[in-house]
Amino acid sequence: MNSGQKGAALLLLAAGQSARMGENKLLLPLLGRSVLERALNAALAADEITHIIIVASEQARPLASELAERYTEKPISVVSGGATRQESAYLGLLAAKGADIAAIHDAARCLVSPAIIDESVRCARKFGSGVVALAVQDTIKRVDAGVVRATLDRSELVQIQTPQTFACDLILRAHEKARSDGFLGTDDSSLAERLGESVRTVAGSAENIKLTTQADIGIALGILARRGEAAAPRAGFGEDTHRLVSGRRLILGGVDIPFDKGLLGHSDADALTHAVMDALLGAAALPDIGELFPDTDAGYEGASSIGLLRQVAKTLESAGFKIGGVDAVVVAQNPKLAPYKAQMRQNIAAALGVPAHSVNVKATTTEGLGKEGRGEAITARAVAVITQS
Numbered sequence: 001m002n003s004g005q006k007g008a009a010l011l012l013l014a015a016g017q018s019a020r021m022g023e024n025k026l027l028l029p030l031l032g033r034s035v036l037e038r039a040l041n042a043a044l045a046a047d048e049i050t051h052i053i054i055v056a057s058e059q060a061r062p063l064a065s066e067l068a069e070r071y072t073e074k075p076i077s078v079v080s081g082g083a084t085r086q087e088s089a090y091l092g093l094l095a096a097k098g099a100d101i102a103a104i105h106d107a108a109r110c111l112v113s114p115a116i117i118d119e120s121v122r123c124a125r126k127f128g129s130g131v132v133a134l135a136v137q138d139t140i141k142r143v144d145a146g147v148v149r150a151t152l153d154r155s156e157l158v159q160i161q162t163p164q165t166f167a168c169d170l171i172l173r174a175h176e177k178a179r180s181d182g183f184l185g186t187d188d189s190s191l192a193e194r195l196g197e198s199v200r201t202v203a204g205s206a207e208n209i210k211l212t213t214q215a216d217i218g219i220a221l222g223i224l225a226r227r228g229e230a231a232a233p234r235a236g237f238g239e240d241t242h243r244l245v246s247g248r249r250l251i252l253g254g255v256d257i258p259f260d261k262g263l264l265g266h267s268d269a270d271a272l273t274h275a276v277m278d279a280l281l282g283a284a285a286l287p288d289i290g291e292l293f294p295d296t297d298a299g300y301e302g303a304s305s306i307g308l309l310r311q312v313a314k315t316l317e318s319a320g321f322k323i324g325g326v327d328a329v330v331v332a333q334n335p336k337l338a339p340y341k342a343q344m345r346q347n348i349a350a351a352l353g354v355p356a357h358s359v360n361v362k363a364t365t366t367e368g369l370g371k372e373g374r375g376e377a378i379t380a381r382a383v384a385v386i387t388q389s
């Protein structure tokens with residue numbers, strides 16, 4: 001099981017259940033790269049780290065294995081985690097046996113800088129330990145049943161982050177002692193402290209946050225933006241034309257418009273909504289509506305296109321995209337569409353789950369020219385801007 005490899009091993013703990021996030025946070029995309037991949041990238045970029053052991057939950061294991069295969073610049077192995085963080089760290093340490101140094105790092109701290117990892121390894125090499133810590137900014141008080149009992153001296157307090165780096169045999173001994181004593185600590189350092197070891201700290205960073213709740217994702221995106229890694233907007237274009245014929249309802253942007261003709265098509269033939277869907281799918285580089293909702297499928301006969309637009313919005317969301325805005329134009333000689341534009345806009349925005357001001361619908365004629373000008377067809381064009389979250 002253990003690699004027996006000397007050098008400095010980084011144990012990437014990815015076995016948590018993400019109870020407070022609601023879904024496995026390590027698999028969440030953060031500007032196109034998962035949290036686990038970002039943590040791994042930091043470890044790969046840290047000069048002092050010679051090899052990496054990912055300690056993964058069952059759920060994170062397929063991604064961990066895929067990453068271990070994809071990144072080849074350092075040896076990466078994957079082992080199964082345990083029921084608690086402490087158990088997972090121990091299992092990682094068993095796999096790291098033979099290394100001089102073990103840097104134990106929570107994969108949820110995926111914004112750690114390689115420089116911090118390196119500093120903790122250098123400190124552990126010199127002193128036996130190098131635990132990343134951050135000075136406390138807020139005043140901390142001890143309270144009991146809502147009553148303040150003491151104000152603690154802030155200058156003596158630090159917040160502990162990871163990596164927590166140690167001489168490998170020291171931290172393995174500390175974990176074995178804790179196991180035999182049945183002691184469960186909240187971090188690795190506390191286990192070493194129980195051995196009477198003097199534990200050294202190295203300076204952490206306010207950017208080395210642990211992604212715990214959904215709100216932390218927003219903070220992480222802000223940090224990445226400051227590092228110049230902003231979400232690049234992606235644009236898409238959609239166009240659709242349907243024939244105007246008698247005996248059909250005219251539906252545009254989900255609005256049933258009184259007119260003596262309507263658009264011919266398999267669904268409700270809402271050309272405007274179709275153009276919007278294709279613009280969004282195009283921006284996400286996903287298959288177009290012809291592929292998603294084929295007109296050979298009887299299930300889409302007479303389908304409400306606004307309902308299909310809602311499905312498109314969900315597809316984009318699960319692919320990790322956020323809708324920025326949509327602009328559309330309807331080309332029709334008749335009827336006059338001005339009275340219905342506001343309602344079209346609202347219908348589209350509601351289906352997309354965005355504010356109405358993120359959607360615009362315009363109408364134009366071709367001054368009698370071409371198929372739209374002759375009243376044979378209505379055409380719609382749309383552009384959409386989305387970002388990857």
Ligand code: MG
Binds near residue numbers: 241242271274
């Ligand atoms: Mg169409």
